[in-house]
Amino acid sequence: MATAITHSRSSTGEGLARVPFIGFFTRLVGPAALTAAGMIGAGAVATRLLAGAWFGFDLLWVALYVVPMVVFTLDSASRVGVLTGRGMFEMIRTDIGAWVAWFIFAPTLLVNVIVNMSQMSAMVEGAYGAFGLLPPAGADRGMGLALVTVVLTAVTVAAAVFGGYKRIEKIMTALLLVILVCFIVVAVKGLLDWRTWLSLGSGLVPQIPPDLPVMGTDRTRNGFTQILAIAGQALPPSVLLAYGYLATNSGQRAVDVRAAFWKTVQNLGIIWGLFSVVVIVAGATALHAVYTGAGPSYLGVSHYSQIESIPVAGQVLGPALGFLAPRFFSLGLIAAAFTTLISVSLTMTYFCLDMARRDWRFTKENKLFQLTFALWIAVPALIAPFWQLPALLKAIIAMVGNLVLAPVAVLVILYFVNRSSLGEYRAGAGRNVVLATTALFALALVAYGIRGLFA
Numbered sequence: 001m002a003t004a005i006t007h008s009r010s011s012t013g014e015g016l017a018r019v020p021f022i023g024f025f026t027r028l029v030g031p032a033a034l035t036a037a038g039m040i041g042a043g044a045v046a047t048r049l050l051a052g053a054w055f056g057f058d059l060l061w062v063a064l065y066v067v068p069m070v071v072f073t074l075d076s077a078s079r080v081g082v083l084t085g086r087g088m089f090e091m092i093r094t095d096i097g098a099w100v101a102w103f104i105f106a107p108t109l110l111v112n113v114i115v116n117m118s119q120m121s122a123m124v125e126g127a128y129g130a131f132g133l134l135p136p137a138g139a140d141r142g143m144g145l146a147l148v149t150v151v152l153t154a155v156t157v158a159a160a161v162f163g164g165y166k167r168i169e170k171i172m173t174a175l176l177l178v179i180l181v182c183f184i185v186v187a188v189k190g191l192l193d194w195r196t197w198l199s200l201g202s203g204l205v206p207q208i209p210p211d212l213p214v215m216g217t218d219r220t221r222n223g224f225t226q227i228l229a230i231a232g233q234a235l236p237p238s239v240l241l242a243y244g245y246l247a248t249n250s251g252q253r254a255v256d257v258r259a260a261f262w263k264t265v266q267n268l269g270i271i272w273g274l275f276s277v278v279v280i281v282a283g284a285t286a287l288h289a290v291y292t293g294a295g296p297s298y299l300g301v302s303h304y305s306q307i308e309s310i311p312v313a314g315q316v317l318g319p320a321l322g323f324l325a326p327r328f329f330s331l332g333l334i335a336a337a338f339t340t341l342i343s344v345s346l347t348m349t350y351f352c353l354d355m356a357r358r359d360w361r362f363t364k365e366n367k368l369f370q371l372t373f374a375l376w377i378a379v380p381a382l383i384a385p386f387w388q389l390p391a392l393l394k395a396i397i398a399m400v401g402n403l404v405l406a407p408v409a410v411l412v413i414l415y416f417v418n419r420s421s422l423g424e425y426r427a428g429a430g431r432n433v434v435l436a437t438t439a440l441f442a443l444a445l446v447a448y449g450i451r452g453l454f455a
Contacts, residue, residue, distance in 0.1 A: 043115065043118065043119075043229075043233045043340060043395045043396075043398060043399045044233055044275070044276070044279070044336070044340075045279060045333060045336055045392075045395075046122075046229075046391075046392040046393075046395035046396050046399075047226065047229040047230045047232075047233045047395070047396055047399050048063055048230065048276055048279035048280045048283065049279050049280070049282070049283040049287075049313055049316060049392075050226070050283065050307065050308070050313070050392060050396070051063075051226050051229075051230060051280055051283065052279065052280040052281065052282065052283020052284040052285075052287065052288060053283040053284070053287035053288050053291075053304050053307045053313065053316070054212050054221045054226070054288070054304060054305060054307070055209045055212065055221075055223060055226065055288075056199060056203070056284045056288045056289075057199045057200050057202060057203030057280070057281075057284050058202075058203055058207060058209040058223070059203070059209065059223070059226055059227060059230060059280065060200065060203030060204060060277065060280050060281075061203060061204050061205060061206050061207070062206075062227050062230045062231060063230055063234075063276040063277055063280055064204065064273070064276070064277060065206075066230070066231060066234040066235065066441075067234075067268075067269055067272075067273035067276070068269070068434060069234070069235065069434065069437070069438040069441065070234050070235065070268055070269075070272075071264055071265055071268050071269045072431055072434040072435060072438070073235070073240055073410055073413060073434075073435060073438055074239070074240065074243045074264055074268060075260070075261050075264045076413050076414070076417040076427060076431065076435060077240055077241065077242075077243040077244045077247075077413050077417075078243050078244055078246075078247040078252070078257075078260055078264070079257055079417055079422065079425050080244050080413065080416045080417055080422070081243065081244020081245060081246075081247045081248045082244070082247050082248055082252045082253065082254065082256070082257060082260075083254055083257070083421075083422050083423075083425055084416075084421070085248060087244070087245060087350065087354035087360055088241045088242070088244050088245065088354070088412075088416075089101050089104075089105065089241070089351055089354040089355050090354055090357075091416060092104065092412060093355075095416075096412070096415070100412075101355065102355075103408075104237065104241070104405060104408060104409065104412070105351060105355055107404070107405055108237055108238050108241075108348075108351065108405060109348065109351075109352075111238075111398070111401045111402055111404075111405075112238055112344050112347070112348050112380075113379075113380045114380075114394075114397070114398045114401060115236075115340070115344050115380075115398040115399075115401075115402070116341055116344055116345065116376065116377070116380035116381060116384075117380045117381070117383065117384040117387055117394065117398075118384075118391065118394035118395040118397070118398040119337040119338075119340050119341040119344070119381075119395075120149065120152065120153065120337070120341060120380065120381035120382075120384040121384045121385075121387065121389075121391040121394050121395075122310065122333055122334075122336075122337035122391040122392070122394075122395060123152045123156075123333075123334045123337045123338060123341070124145065124148050124149055124152060124384070124385070124391070125309070125310045125330075125333075125390070125391040126310055126330040126331065126332075126333040126334040126337065126391075127148050127152065127330070127334060128148070128311075128330075129309075129310045129311040129314060129326055129327065129329070129330030129333075130327050130330040130331050130334075131327070132311065132326060132327065133311070134299065134309060134311060145385055146385060149381065149382060149384065149385055150382070152334075152381070153377065153378050153381040153382055156338060156341055156342065156377050156381070157374050157377050157378055159338075159342075160342045160345065160346075160373065160374075160377060161370050161373050161374045161377075182317060182328070182329075182332055183275065183278045183279050183282050183316075184274075184278050185319075186278075186282040186285070186286055186316060186317055186319050187277075187278035187279075187281040187282045187285070189285075189319045190281055190282065190284070190285025190286060190289075190319070191281065191285070193285075196281075196284075196285060199284070200281065203280075208223050208224050208227065209223035210223060211223060212305050213305065214305045214306060215293060215302075215303040215305050215306055216303075216306065221305060224448070224449065224452065225396070225400060225449075226396070227445065228399075228400045228403055228445055228449055229396045229399040229400050230399075231403055231406075231441070231442065231445055232399040232400050232401065232402035232403030232406070233399040233402065234276075235402070235403065235406040235409075235410070235438070235442055236399075236402040236406070237402065237405040237406050237408065237409035238344065238347045238348065238351070238402075239343075239347060240406070240409045240410065240413060241351070241409050241412070241413075242346075242347035242350055242351065245347075245350040245354075245360060247260065248361075254425070257425055282316050282317075283316055285319075286315065286316045286317070286318060286319055287304050287307060287313070287315065287316050288304045290304075290315075290318075291303055291304040291306075291307065291315075292304070296315075298311075298312055298315055298326075299311060299312050308390045308392055308393055309390050309391075309392065310326075310329070310330055310333055310390075310391055310392060311326045311329075311330060312326075313329065313392060314326030314327070314328070314329030314330055314333075315329075316329065317329050341377060341381070342377070344376075345373055345376035345377045346362070346373060348376050349362075349369060349372045349373045349376055352372055352376075353368065353369060353372060400449075403442060403445060403446060403449075404446055406442040406446075407439050407440075407442040407443040407446065410435060410438050410439040410442060411439050413435065414427075414432065414435045414436065414439065417431070417435070418432070
């Protein structure tokens, strides 16, 4: 029976690889593809789409400037994992100090519970949005919402845990393609107007936009909070520290290190970086420039400052799909949240087992890994309905929380990638400059944000 199942899965994967376009992206699989697909989740969509919808092109610079930071930090973590064969938390615990490992692990655990809750909320809201509805709120929340949550949780656990590592890679890579193409179509249509290019150019200049009043309420949208969210989604400490596990688990060796760097450039520098930019462009051209208060209205929203729900944000695909846009966007966001929910759960399973000094490799024989993986998906997902906020706002809050430990994670990677035991793969001057800049950038944002809390 096990042999038959394995053969069936292999045949499915080979069949997918022969499909046009899908075949191209399956050739890019690897830790970088897995990470890129996982990073194109509800958090990425929410931070960038709402940045474009609320502030136009003003925050384009953040999404663009963090791309090389992400590429070099993740590739450095990959080198450390592949060349040492050790888990990052084991190295921190034994080579730096157990207290440092726990200092990073405990808040990372809490933040990623919130991240996974936000992803399931996005899946649930997307399921309702696919039918042109908003999830029930307040006293109307009941068995229907709970049933949708349970079903989506069960499907995610089954799809993730009962497949192998390579199968997850291919699923995520295919989903990444679908999501990316949708936003490219909308962004390209928006860029056909030459005036859009002038606004786009101004968005490359670092700036903090002024607070945006939400029409009809006493609330505001804070520009700096959105910067924190974009940076936090791009530099999540859990992803940075987990990349070495992924590289090791995929079977990479020392001879693969340089080739792996170019795959990281392809998947995260080009594909994920392109996604980050086109989502902001799409939000700016299809939402910010359209929902001005004097134009169209959808589900009671007529001004871009009011946009915060998935069905309304789905109007971003209107230039490409017309009246089907909210439904198609909702389905796409289900897929996006699905990839991040799996990716985060996989990451935290590595961390938990490593901290517990247990085998953290994802194999069919490792039942403890599968159980921990399933629990990381199911527990946050099932408690998500108790957090009553629009799913996109939950995702933004989760991404802001991500950034707090980013400077520490980057400094840890900087320390290990400069050890003499890495030999010829030890970091050079250029790599060290990028890593130091990344740590300082994240630290400056966190410090400025903390200062703002007490101002």
